[in-house]
Amino acid sequence: MRTVLVRYRVKPEHAERNRELVRAVYDELDRAHPSAMQYATFQLTDGVSFVHIHSSDGEGSNVLPQLAAFQAFQEGIKERCDEVPVVTELEEVGSYRFLHE
Numbered sequence: 001m002r003t004v005l006v007r008y009r010v011k012p013e014h015a016e017r018n019r020e021l022v023r024a025v026y027d028e029l030d031r032a033h034p035s036a037m038q039y040a041t042f043q044l045t046d047g048v049s050f051v052h053i054h055s056s057d058g059e060g061s062n063v064l065p066q067l068a069a070f071q072a073f074q075e076g077i078k079e080r081c082d083e084v085p086v087v088t089e090l091e092e093v094g095s096y097r098f099l100h101e
Helices: 012-032 069-074
Strands: 004-008 037-043 049-056 081-090
Touching: 012 037, 012 069, 069 081
Parallel strands: none
Antiparallel strands: 004 049, 004 081, 037 049
């Protein structure tokens, strides 16, 4: 299982557009129903910081790059951001019903 956390901060004028792009990714995921991954996105209380947590079963199970909505989300991400995305690999120490049912 590989789990990553991605954190970034958008410019205030791009916060709502970023939310729309993220929601479009989830709409496409709902239609595609990939089974080998878990994914969650959170907007922090400052309104401009976002955190994505992605967990997949291994090599080749990350379908995100293949989704048209995710490709649209990634287009212009550097221009939308005050702080560009930073990817951090996570090692799970423990969880309760967070990433796995």
